[in-house]
Amino acid sequence: MKTLIQLTVNGEPVEAAVDANRTLLQFLREDLELTGAKHGCGLGDCGACTVILDGKPVNSCLVLAVQANGRSVLTIEGLAENGKLHPIQQAFVDKGAIQCGFCTPGMILSAKALLDTNTKPTEIEIRTAISGNLCRCTGYQKIVQAIQDAAEAMTGKEGS
């Protein structure tokens, strides 16, 4: 039996009928064709599937699509505005914080959730914020630097 759900995805209202056993990750990737969130472990360990649900990063492989009913989801596809990369995305590109890119959407969304509440995070706070996101290409150093740069770019922009 399918359940009708209504939610907001990247600012757009979405309505769909989904099976109860469909994860939010499957729903985003297969039904909405938003393939930015990646399917890694499927068990909450790797963070490749991280999306922002009602302002908070979650592992979308461990959330049912029906649980997102009435809620707001932000995926990596919703970050750029008018074709311009979000400052965190830009910093990842500039710093070479992307190698294969598989962890990148999750990393960037975890970083965004951090910078949304903490504009001047310490290195430890950054490392904690991305501690649920694994990078097999071992690019953590560049990733941390990119988030530091993004934080500066974003507060700089606010000040001006």
Added chain:
Amino acid sequence: MLLPRFEYHEPTTLEDALNLLHELGGNARVLAGGTDLLVKMKRKLEKPSHVISVARVPGMDQIIPRNGHAVTIGAGVTAAELARNELVMDRFTPLAIAAGKLGAPPIRNRASIGGNLANARPAADFPPPCMVLNATLKLKSAKGERDIPVNDFFRGPGETVIEPNELLVSLHIETPPPWSGGSYIKLGARKAMEISMVNVAAMITLQSADGPIVDVRIALGAVAPTPVRALAAEDLLVGAIPSEELFRKAGEIGVGMCSPITDHRGTMEYRCMMIEVLTKRCLTEALARAKAWKP
């Protein structure tokens, strides 16, 4: 990894949730954050025909202060919420510290305290803090309710006193008396996303800033089939003037309470040494907070 099929229910009142549990009982599982249940279902360790989400049951996600005397914590309150709650950090410190060490941020945003207790993993982060804080758990069913001291709640790995038709609704914790302080230490192989090898919670109450210990509780996790209170170590400490030597002895006694195993996370010998050292360290931290107690 695919989830098996099931029927999904999302009651919006406590009454509806309890009635559903009453009707479906053993065929249903309660879903809170899903960080244990959905993993188990994906691994085909659990295959409930009904899943009852309690996310929209009012009050389950609330932390309610009771006039300074106590706090009521809804079973659905997340680790993230507990870690950043000032009252919890200030008066129920071991709980806040444990909450901040569970999994990683995206897990903490979903993982509930009720799910953690009901899941009853021997190495789980919330049981030891709840034990040293003497929490009482409220279980409700369509037929009635009962209050269970957390120390009587765990039966074995994955087993608790919760009946299939019961819902864990909330935890009630009395505010520790003046000159109390607590701490929590989790030892894993790395800082994030790690199930503990040993975890220790402690609460100390002093007569005054420099007075003797009037009350103390120590709980150890991951060292036996259920989390355990180190009662003999507590007995040694009550009435004594705290000292390093005393805490070291307490740690030694603590080891005697445990039946640790050897596995890929650590050997039995290593675990025993760690129990001793971490018990002492946790007591030392608890003592520092008790001495610095403020009204």
